[in-house]
Amino acid sequence: MRDGMKHSDIAAPLLRWYDAHARVLPWRVSPAERAAGVMPDPYRVWMSEIMLQQTTVAAVKSYFERFTALWPCVTDLANAEDDEVMGEWAGLGYYARARNLLKCARVIRDSYDGHFPQTRAELQSLPGIGPYTSAAIASIAFNQPETVVDGNVERVVSRLFRIETPLPGAKPELTKLAETLTPQDRAGDYAQAMMDLGATICTPKSPDCAPCPLTDSCAAHVVGDAARFPHKTPKKPKPTRHGHAYVARTTRGEWVLEKRPDKGLLGGMLGWPGTHWAQEHATEAPFNAEWDELGDVRHTFTHFHLVLTVHVAEGVTNPPDHYTLREENAFRPSDLPTVMRKAFDLAHAKLEI
């Protein structure tokens, strides 16, 4: 059965299911619209795919609406200021995506006459567009029969074939198998159908196999152990790091901030002056002021926990000039990455008391 799996075994019932159950999403063209010849805007497909990298649909929606309202086409985005784009991205995480988003938009403006290339190879040469996203744009925006392999597809395919190899090592094997299932027609609908199936039916913990259109072809369902797949290699434990953040306001009511370097954690984002984050270290304020220690903020990043001790000072007169000063009415806490906003919330509550 596994060796004899044909395109039609998967694609036909999956597309039939998708025609009836496709999710309605702001960046998506429905299967009915596609059937009528409507194609999505490649700019919106690209924008959504970048935002959706390792990020939930629920978290992306409002960001997508805001970005496309502020910058309706790729040239508008390319012409935007870096700081404005980074500020709008604040809170969504993985900030290299925002820096690459701007880089990519400017390449499209300067080298592609404002139009996205249509081949997977050209797409993948652009900043922030890797193997998954190139296939997603080629298939969804241009109906090319490229195979998308994201976390959903890995899970669906690992169950269809009961792949025992653990991820991420199984990725090449899963990719090869996924390619054998991809139909020549309706490439965009098929890619989105696979991901919808993974997101709504073939879910990680307790797959809802009863309404699944692929049970007849699913090896794991036959055995009854779909929830055991995909296998994964165990993760390393997260260490805890400690640091200090210093939230200060000048006599004129300006907040004292710093722009973080483009590389590394929270790269290119606004933040509070502070110490290095390490296992242990001594407290050392970035400049002289009447610092008041408020307490700790806890935050978990991808590979470590952080305990950040927050200090505040008011009436600061002479902060070193490499800091960025923001007047009260020019400062939006929403421009800060979440860990920095947590520190601000703690400090702000204290200062307003």
Place this chain on the structure above:
DNA sequence: CAATCGTGGGC
């Protein structure tokens, strides 16, 4: 290739 890079929600 293993490490790095955020955040919020669900269980």
Place this chain on the structure above:
DNA sequence: TGCCCAAGATT
């Protein structure tokens, strides 16, 4: 509560 997870890319 702590861990898992989400439409990955880059180095």
